[in-house]
Amino acid sequence: MSGLKLFHTTNSGVTEITPRLAEVEADVQNLIEAHMETMLGVRLLASEYSTGPVHGGRIDSLGIDENNAPAIVEYKRGTDAGVVHQGLFYMAWLMDHKDAFRHLVRDRLGAAVAAQVLWSAPRLICVAGDFTRYDVHAVREHRRSIDLVRYRFFGNEHIGLETVASVSGGTQAPRRARRQAVAQAAADVQGASMVELANAVDEALLGLGDGVNCVERKQYRAYQRLRNFACVCPPQRSKLLVYLKADPKEVDLVPGFTRDVTGLGHHGTGDLEVQLRTPRDLERALDLFRASYAAA
Structure with a gap:
């Protein structure tokens, strides 16, 4: 500044x-x-x-x-x-x-x-x-x-x-430990195909800029600068849910990919839900990740 x-x-x-x-x-x-x-x-x-x-x-x-x-x-x-x-x-x-x-x-x-x-x-x-x-x-x-x-x-x-x-202090688990936790969660829901996707999301969010910290909670993993800008829930059988601080009103919502969850209960923070099923979905979501990071 x-x-x-x-x-x-x-x-x-x-x-x-x-x-x-x-x-x-x-x-x-x-x-x-x-x-x-x-x-x-x-x-x-x-x-x-x-x-x-x-x-x-x-x-x-x-x-x-x-x-x-x-x-x-x-x-x-x-x-x-x-x-x-x-x-x-x-x-x-x-x-x-x-x-x-x-x-x-x-x-x-x-x-x-x-x-x-x-x-x-x-x-x-x-x-x-x-x-x-x-x-x-x-x-x-x-x-x-x-x-x-x-x-x-x-x-x-x-x-x-x-x-x-x-x-970040003791809240940020080493990347290897995070990946093991993701793999275990994916195995628990018989969604091993989600492991690589979840790891790719982790890499993408941490790579948005300097000073990104990862906070582990049981229900979600929060990525923050000063404030949370993304929260990633444990993998489900066929999708990974990411909640962003990007304003849903400024996003062209796509059914099955993005959803406005303002006022709806969910784990983590952020009113824009992004549903990721494939690496292609992650590519589509990168601009939304960047917008949320910039808004944090």
């Missing part, structure tokens, strides 16, 4: 909109908290959450993401070398106080969500004006899911978010 130039166009020409930092840190926090699910894929549970007198901390934003993983969001107006370590400090507290988090989820979102918290995948999201190369190196050395997100305001009506680094 540091090299991004934004221009306002008029009939008489163009005017550059100069990027700027927030006046105060709270400006960033308040805006993101008001629209956190849209911007980060995280449901806000609490703002300025106190970790108690013994720990002596206050988490900027505490939430739960699309895959029911706990999420800590920390904000800095500019560049602060301590933001990652501060977030990890709160992450350690969170993992030692799971009951407190479950109670918070239950009070805000209900018992069903509280029972599905994905403790193998806690996330730290750091939103700041910028990060040092030491920050980027540090997140790659930790065994936690950490996202470094750079922000900029453009004028009074626009904000840009750029993922500087995204590292």
Whole structure:
């Protein structure tokens, strides 16, 4: 984003909109908290959450993401070398106080969500004006899911978010293990022909760009940047279901291939269902994969 130039166009020409930092840190926090699910894929549970007198901390934003993983969001107006370590400090507290988090989820979102918290995948999201190369190196050395997100305001009506680094922790199984799981699932439904297709889908989604992480849940596998952009369900006998964040209203739906599932219950996230049966279907779906990735 540091090299991004934004221009306002008029009939008489163009005017550059100069990027700027927030006046105060709270400006960033308040805006993101008001629209956190849209911007980060995280449901806000609490703002300025106190970790108690013994720990002596206050988490900027505490939430739960699309895959029911706990999420800590920390904000800095500019560049602060301590933001990652501060977030990890709160992450350690969170993992030692799971009951407190479950109670918070239950009070805000209900018992069903509280029972599905994905403790193998806690996330730290750091939103700041910028990060040092030491920050980027540090997140790659930790065994936690950490996202470094750079922000900029453009004028009074626009904000840009750029993922500087995204590292998956214990939620991303090695590719070999994922393929073994796919093979087992396919065998269970007597659909061994789905193995190669499912592996090809995995390759296609991971290859869309840098920083794509894969989160394993029993009911689906989520592919995410900052937010989920695709969810792949276990293979069925003759098809593989993929749910995308692409807007179904902007897609020419094809019966038996794509379907608008807005408001319909299904595993994973996304309102566009893609049904894959053959490698040819995967080729047809690649543009939809790219559109969903761009929208995440």
